[in-house]
């Protein structure tokens with residue numbers, strides 16, 4: 067007998083928390099239902115089953131997650147730290163199943179247990195912890211970081227109430243509070259043992275210690291406790307599982323007690339409420355809320371929690387603070403976390419006694435800053451008054467950073483007092499305030515915009531002075547989207563068709579989609595492509611019917627604009643086109659018009675009156691057109707309520723035409739534009755943001771562009787722009803505007819849309835009137851193109867085939883090499899005890 071044959075065969079006991087066979091998964095589901103949720107199978111709700119399934123999947127992430135966390139902490143491994151006030155990850159269950167490679171098996175296991183996976187997936191409330199593009203980008207980046215096996219932690223705020231749910235009531239937006247945590251969140255794990263304390267308010271005291279060292283002490287007015295909640299972020303078919311660590315504010319217990327001991331029970335409870343208010347709600351504006359103290363508290367709170375967490379783990383691993391920037395590359399997602407710069411200085415200088423100059427070198431080497439907007443109203447400033455009240459020590463540090471910086475400027479540009487005023491981190495007008503974009507620029511070693519045009523404009527306008535000083539700090543990194551969520555998960559029909567023809571490497575190497583190009587000439591492939599699109603349109607039509615009661619024609623052109631509602635995004639230009647088509651039909655009822663279904667979705671900030679009126683305009687125009695028998699099913703206008711990640715997923719795969727019609731120079735990048743083109747929609751767009759690069763990639767013959775360019779608009783502006791002139795020269799524009807003025811879409815109410823009409827006629831800051839004719843002509847070309855089905859499908863295939871560079875994997879590779887200097891770290895899955903040995 068040989069030695070090996072003496073070893074008894076391993077008994078195959080599949081662990082209920084790791085096994086992935088169908089019987090094991092079924093047992094695990096029942097086990098979690100009973101023992102974790104405390105529900106018998108016959109008394110369980112659908113949500114209980116969803117939760118049990120989520121725990122079953124989470125269990126299967128655990129070994130990879132712990133191995134990743136353990137490996138990523140090693141001092142030799144550099145980690146990306148993404149600081150973002152917003153994240154919009156979308157529902158986790160489907161994505162995690164996909165990334166683990168368990169989708170089909172679990173689908174079957176669930177079916178054999180008498181359940182339907184799609185129904186369980188629909189139970190998940192998505193974490194709406196963001197407003198739009200910036201938060202969604204953070205989520206795509208987290209997916210790509212994990213898929214590329216790059217060690218990363220995303221830090222943010224665990225808002226109890228995320229972005230509001232939107233309902234449409236009598237055509238108007240109504241805001242409903244978001245209750246994402248109400249039925250339990252199976253994906254997060256609270257880590258109270260990792261809590262940190264954050265100081266707020268009070269004053270500082272300077273002193274000289276026994277060695278003659280100058281020291282500052284911050285005596286706060288209030289302290290809050292930050293509790294981290296961790297969510298696993300698995301990569302696609304790799305062992306890496308990164309962490310999204312979100313902080314919740316609580317009152318420190320000691321504080322409660324001291325008040326309680328003085329007999330003021332209600333006072334203690336009050337304090338608890340005040341502390342917990344800090345992370346209660348996401349500010350629902352897409353542009354910042356000037357001067358709101360609570361918002362500044364939120365920003366400082368999560369940033370301080372994050373940096374304290376990093377310093378603590380670094381020191382615990384035997385790391386030295388001089389090497390902090392060799393361990394962590396910290397990315398600032400716009401200026402919302404820019405207070406991290408003085409906070410790291412404070413922690414290093416005041417708490418850890420690092421000399422100022424060394425602390426400043428570490429800080430600059432640690433941070434990099436991404437700018438996401440040039441809109442003047444969105445550039446953050448904090449008044450010195452407010453900052454000084456809430457963060458007195460940080461104000462001192464910012465003033466010292468500014469003093470030293472302006473000293474350098476003075477040496478470089480002697481006798482140029484104007485330059486100092488231009489570059490100062492402190493603005494004097496309209497009130498004394500800190501310019502956060504300047505602070506972020508001075509404290510970072512790299513500054514990037516999010517599309518080529520945007521990066522150029524950033525250098526030429528908002529950050530011009532800094533570009534002149536340090537051109538080498540500036541770069542462009544064009545945004546991208548994750549093909550896992552935005553193709554594989556949301557468009558399974560197209561994903562399967564593609565994989566059948568070119569294999570499945572495109573899921574992680576999106577450039578492989580190029581291999582589809584020759585198939586664009588293949589009639590059989592085109593037919594299959596068309597069937598997929600039709601099936602997706604059919605599915606969306608069904609949802610439209612369920613959500614709005616509107617019946618749409620799936621043979622019509624699906625013309626889609628989904629994004630936040632904002633004047634610069636120009637949903638109302640789209641409406642002017644719709645009204646023009648309607649006018650033509652009314653003038654000539656037998657007109658041979660290419661049938662279209664106009665689909666809109668998007669939330670307006672609750673306080674943004676004009677944006678809410680644009681929603682009312684869309685629904686009002688829809689109400690008239692949709693029920694006009696003279697129109698039939700040639701035109702339909704749909705507003706789909708409550709646009710979010712979940713509701714967006716079935717929209718992109720069903721679109722024929724993607725509307726990307728912002729005023730040139732206003733949309734930093736856009737990412738919806740990428741999701742549409744990747745899913746085979748053709749774009750009608752201005753030369754703005756990433757549209758320019760998309761057009762170059764897909765070919766100008768497969769992209770409908772219109773409108774004035776940035777330079778042409780500046781010229782119009784400098785010549786004295788007169789929007790009324792365009793009405794005088796275009797009878798159709800005149801008629802469309804007149805329809806609005808006359809109250810035709812408002813049951814005769816001439817006042818309803820007056821603010822919109824007045825804005826268009828009097829100043830038209832977003833140049834709708836100037837771009838109208840060009841848009842109209844371009845839409846005519848779209849209609850003609852749609853009539854030729856074979857060439858439309860060919861162009862659709864070519865769009866998908868050529869969108870490979872717009873994967874967020876490509877964006878992340880660029881950040882990794884050009885900004886962070888980080889490498890992939892494959893995760894070894896030895897059992898924990900063995901890897902320790």
Ligand code: KOT
Nearest residue numbers: 199200352353438439733734735736737
């Ligand atoms: C909001 C407030 C202040 C500063 C920036 C924003 C912001 C910018 N929020 N979302 N964005 C969008 O970010 C996306 C990701 O980079 C871009 O694609 C999009 O154009 C921005 O509008």
